[in-house]
Amino acid sequence: ELNESLPLPFMLDNNKGRIIRYEQVNKIKKSIKKFKPEEIFHLSNDRIADEVHGVRILDSLKWLIEARNEAMTDWKTVLHRNVRPIRLWYLDTDDETEIAAFKLKTDTATSKFENIYIPKGTVETEIATVAPNQTLNPLQWIDKLNDYFFQAVNVPQIIIGNAKEFTDASGKIVYLSYEQSVKAEQLYVEEQVLGQLNLWIQLTFPASLQSDTVTDQPSMELEEEPQEQATQPKDTKAELQGKK
Structure with missing residues (x-):
């Protein structure tokens, strides 16, 4: 078993793309612990072609996080200068x-925030300002970066409780699309557990909206025409013409 106090093991593969072993480095004892491929449960994230390691999601999120933090820091400084200008x-x-x-x-x-007393005519001062129309409003840029972030992690904002610009119908569509991606990941985990650990598991989705959607499949049942009820008593009797 892996020691939780040690860093996660890293894998080694050969020139054919086959995993040959895993290694875990103990930073205290400077020793290396080796594991066979069958001793490690391995999952790959968004693997491309014949990759064995997949793609880290942090690589695609790094730029978005840094750009958002930079914009928010700059906007914080701008708002601060409105109270304490240069x-x-x-x-x-x-x-x-x-x-x-x-x-x-x-x-x-x-x-x-104290008063300053200066002899008249010895010092002149002015506030260094920028015209409002010469600066761009970064709030739209920050909102766009937030949207790009949630698109990159494939988690709609409505999942974490942010329902802005969402109607009831659009919110259901967004949730249903998210449900499909989660079920695909769950199916991948189930297949890997069965293939690597020889265990059959079934993961369930917390809440599904598929039962609320209208199906497009045609019904196989024949619809009967409604029968009209008689409005008068004579309408139910067949009368013959001629002498009685």
Whole structure:
């Protein structure tokens, strides 16, 4: 059995793409523990062609996560500058000692949100601002990155409780499409457990909406025409013309 305190084993394959063994490195004892292929339960994620290791989902998510964090950090700075804007100070001196003293005084006062008292005509100041129409709103970009993230992990946002821009009908369609992908992964796990461990298991989906959908298959039952009821008593009797 694997020791949970040790890092996960990595596999070694030959030039034919066949797994020959697994190795687990103990970072404390600097030793290597080897395992045979049949001693490790192996699952591959999104394997392409004859790959044996599959593709990590983190590789496709790294750029999205970094771009989203970068946009949110930049937008946080922009909002912070609306409360504490950058000021340009024009000092009537070029003495470095006086400039350093003034800088220390103003930085200390502004960090504590205190008033600053300056002799008239000695200093001029203005706020460094950017016109609103010269900056782009990053909120749409952040929302797009969020959508791309959930598309990459193949998990709809409605699964985690975010139902924005979803109607009841569209939410069911999204959930049904997600259900198909999950069942495909469950089938893959069931096949691997049977093939590698010789165990038959059956995984169940938490909640299915397939019973709520309308089937497109034609019904094999014949529909009978409805029979009209008689509106008058004579309508149920056959009358013959002529003498009685």
